[in-house]
Amino acid sequence: MPVIPIDSLDDPRVESYRNLKLKNLQRGGPYFIAEGKKVVERLLESDFETHSVFISRKRLEEWEGKVPADVPLYVADQSVMSALVGFDFHVGVVGCGVRRPSAPLEELLPRDAQRLTVVACPNCDNPENMGAIVRIGAAFGIDALLLGKGCCDPFGRRVIRVSMGATFSLPIFETDYLLEDLRRLKQDWNFQIAATVLDTDSELLETARRPARFGVVMGNEDAGLDQAWTEFCDRKLTIPMCRGTDSLNVAVASGIILHHFTRASADL
Incomplete structure (x- = not known):
């Protein structure tokens, strides 16, 4: 498809990009936004459908050969583009992708796999934390990353930006019935599920080992996990901390925990 000039903020072809600072595309809608050079490149390389790409005119020579012929490539002066998206968009590259429903657990987690690791978040409602966890x-x-109904949109613009496009490669399963789905993993997949808590009586991460099929439940940044979740899980894990530190950012904690449990030495 040839390059398509955009001269007016009212052009309906770029409606999806309009005033991104003040709005997110609807979670139930058909599209999501990828922002920045690297993230748009990763969208184009992924198996998600790219609806369109929108660039500033100064980026045309760089991007004209990158965008497939069947994907509309919109081009505008930098001033028009910044006014359209709602902020000074100095990177000059943004893309629109097509959402798709979560694949069923049976597709994401093969029952015959010897080793499986999942992270579950019942209520991660902060886009920056969500993007970092992805x-x-x-x-x-x-x-797979399993998200309950209390979580923010994993395909929100800020989440995708913070994830640096990892949203397009990591299997993400959104569900309104996270507890029931994790129960299925325990019963039908033989998963062991661990809760992450701030409790000195819990198992210390530094000595913890994992079975072949293992899931970690991460709590909300402010409230952690409620009692129903800790009672459901098979074990409770905590990260030892010094100098009176009573908690870590949930994304930082997930990195520490996953580094520990994805090493071969963490296996039972």
Whole structure:
């Protein structure tokens, strides 16, 4: 498809990009936004459908050969583009991808796999934390991220930006019935599920070992995990801390925990 000039903020072809600072695309809608050079490149390389790419005119020579012929490539002056997206968009590259429903657990987690690792978040409602957990989960090779209905949109613009496009490669399973789905993993997949808590009576991470099929439940940044979750899980884990530190950012904690449990020496 040829390059398509955009001269007006009212052009309906770029409606998805309009005023991104003040809005997110609807979670139930058909599209999501990828922002920045590296993230848009990763969208194009992924198996998600790219609806369109929108660039500033100064980026045309660089991007004209990168965008497939069947993907609309919109081009505008930098001033028009910044006014459209709602902020001074100096990186000059943004893309629109097509959402798709979560694949069923049976597709994400093969029953015959010898080793499986999942992270579950019942109520991670902070986009920066969510994006960091996605990126960390992808880096440490987890098999899926399971998100409950209390979580923010994993395909929100800020989440995708913080994840640096890892959202496109990490299997993400969104569910309104996270507790029931984890129970299925325990019963049908033989998973062991661990809760992460701030409790000195819990198992210390530094000496903890894992079975072949293992899941970690991470709590909310402010409230952690409620009693129903800790009672459901098979074990409770805590990260030892010094100097009176009573908690860590949930994304930082997930990185520490996943680094420990994805090492071969952490296996039973």
